[in-house]
Amino acid sequence: MGKEIWHLTDGFNKLPARDVLKNIVRDDRKNYDRAELELGEDIKLLDYAIILYMESLQAAYRLVDKWKSNVSNRAPMAFKI
Numbered sequence: 001m002g003k004e005i006w007h008l009t010d011g012f013n014k015l016p017a018r019d020v021l022k023n024i025v026r027d028d029r030k031n032y033d034r035a036e037l038e039l040g041e042d043i044k045l046l047d048y049a050i051i052l053y054m055e056s057l058q059a060a061y062r063l064v065d066k067w068k069s070n071v072s073n074r075a076p077m078a079f080k081i
Helices: 017-062 064-068 071-080
Strands: none
Touching: 017 064
16 A cells, blocks of 8 residues: 555545535545455454454353452453453
């Protein structure tokens, strides 16, 4: 993707706010599609990492009563949650 950054067009000061918002959403979608195309494999790996993290949080919440009563688990779980 290079070193390009997202920017507003010069229409920001000239167009009605409703049109500016539509343009921002459109441009944002284009940026997302481009990132997905160029970084698809990286995004999949990151998504998988997030899923694994969420699964561990879900497991912790399912066992909340069990770990809350165990003093040795409180600090690690407090950091995780």
